[in-house]
Amino acid sequence: MRVEIFSKFVQISIEKQNEVLPKILKYATKYFQNQYHLSSSILILDDGERFKKDYLINWAYHLAMQEHSMDHNIALDSILEVSYLPIRIKMISPNSLLECVNVSFRMLGASRAVLILDRPSHIAKRYISAMLSQIIVSSDLTHIYLDSSKADFWYFLMQIIGNKIIHNVRLEFDYDSFKMNEFGKKSFKSSYLTQGEIKLRNAYLTLGCKNTDSFFDIKSRFFELIKEYHPDKVYGKEDEIVRLYNLKFIEIKEAFDIIKLSFENI
Numbered sequence: 001m002r003v004e005i006f007s008k009f010v011q012i013s014i015e016k017q018n019e020v021l022p023k024i025l026k027y028a029t030k031y032f033q034n035q036y037h038l039s040s041s042i043l044i045l046d047d048g049e050r051f052k053k054d055y056l057i058n059w060a061y062h063l064a065m066q067e068h069s070m071d072h073n074i075a076l077d078s079i080l081e082v083s084y085l086p087i088r089i090k091m092i093s094p095n096s097l098l099e100c101v102n103v104s105f106r107m108l109g110a111s112r113a114v115l116i117l118d119r120p121s122h123i124a125k126r127y128i129s130a131m132l133s134q135i136i137v138s139s140d141l142t143h144i145y146l147d148s149s150k151a152d153f154w155y156f157l158m159q160i161i162g163n164k165i166i167h168n169v170r171l172e173f174d175y176d177s178f179k180m181n182e183f184g185k186k187s188f189k190s191s192y193l194t195q196g197e198i199k200l201r202n203a204y205l206t207l208g209c210k211n212t213d214s215f216f217d218i219k220s221r222f223f224e225l226i227k228e229y230h231p232d233k234v235y236g237k238e239d240e241i242v243r244l245y246n247l248k249f250i251e252i253k254e255a256f257d258i259i260k261l262s263f264e265n266i
Contacts (some may be wrong), residue, residue, distance in 0.1 A: 001064040003057060005079055007017045009043075009086040010053075012060045016091050020063055027056060028089060044087040053083045074122070103128070104177040105157075110151035117142045123169045131160045152156070162208050175205045200262055203255035215263050222256040 001014045014021050025042065031052050034045040044053070063078050066097050078225065102118040115132075117124055120141040128144055129136060137145040141162055146153070161173050204211055209218050227246040234241050 001060060001067055002072075003061045003064055003079060003168070005082055006088075008151065009088045010057060010079060010082060011088045011090055013056070013090045013092055014060075021091065024060065024089060025091050027059075031250065038092050041087040044089070050083055053087055054080055056087065056141055057083055096220070099123075100172060102172050102174060102176040106177065108145075111147060113146045113148040113153075115146065116143040117144075121169055121215045123166055124171055127169075127171075128160060132156050153215060159210065159212075162213075173208070175208075178205070203258040206251055206255035207259070209259075215260075218256070218259055222252065225252045 001012070001018060001020070004011045004013070006228075012024070014024065026149040028042050028044060032044045032046050032049065036043045036045070046052070057079055058076065062078065099119075099121060101121045101125070104116045104118075105113065106116065107113050115128060125139065125141075125144065129139065132144070132146065135146050135148075135150045135153055137147050139145060146157075150156075157178075161175075161178060164171050201211075207218060207221050209221055213221075226249070229245055229252060231242060231245045231249055235243050
């Protein structure tokens with residue numbers, strides 16, 4: 001369960017199999033007149049019964065904290081301040097409570113760079129800040145500014161690249177943004193690498209792995225991606241979709257072959 005603030009409503013996300021869901025739905029149905037049942041959610045619009053909304057939010061918030069599915073940095077008071085907004089009770093499938101945060105990269109000049117989070121997340125920000133503490137300049141809700149003039153800048157940056165789950169947050173990195181900056185130039189200092197080293201680095205990026213990962217972990221990731229992008233999954237669909245899956249499938253296989261060869265040559 002999770003309680004969040006959006007621009008036009010407060011959302012209570014709860015798994016369909018959560019044993020508390022029937023109680024919450026019963027409360028919403030019994031105590032709010034202006035509530036609308038949609039396919040997978042209930043929208044509560046009562047603006048004149050704020051104390052009932054406060055009770056529902058307070059209840060859901062503390063249940064979420066007990067389940068350890070809420071970020072401790074999200075204060076209950078800040079949510080209650082906007083309880084005049086409609087409340088949306090969203091029923092979701094199991095494992096969908098993971099908050100996905102996409103991270104992209106941009107160079108801001110010769111000595112500055114920034115990591116951009118597509119949504120505010122204290123957990124994602126805290127994790128990245130801890131990993132990159134030696135090169136961080138400043139940060140705000142969705143931006144982490146870095147000193148790219150540091151000697152080990154690229155080393156530290158490479159250590160965090162790779163999709164992973166931190167508590168209830170799934171970090172996904174926009175690999176293309178790490179390869180190219182806003183001027184269409186390569187962000188990494190490729191001029192210092194051989195063609196073989198560039199191919200190997202790009203292979204790790206394709207699989208979402210780090211060069212410090214074991215071959216066992218890399219192989220496991222390879223099988224995950226092969227299963228996810230196998231062309232058989234889109235059999236019978238539009239030609240363009242089939243073509244894209246085929247290209248991705250080939251790219252994944254080629255990336256794994258490059259990494260496998262590098263281990264064999266050690």
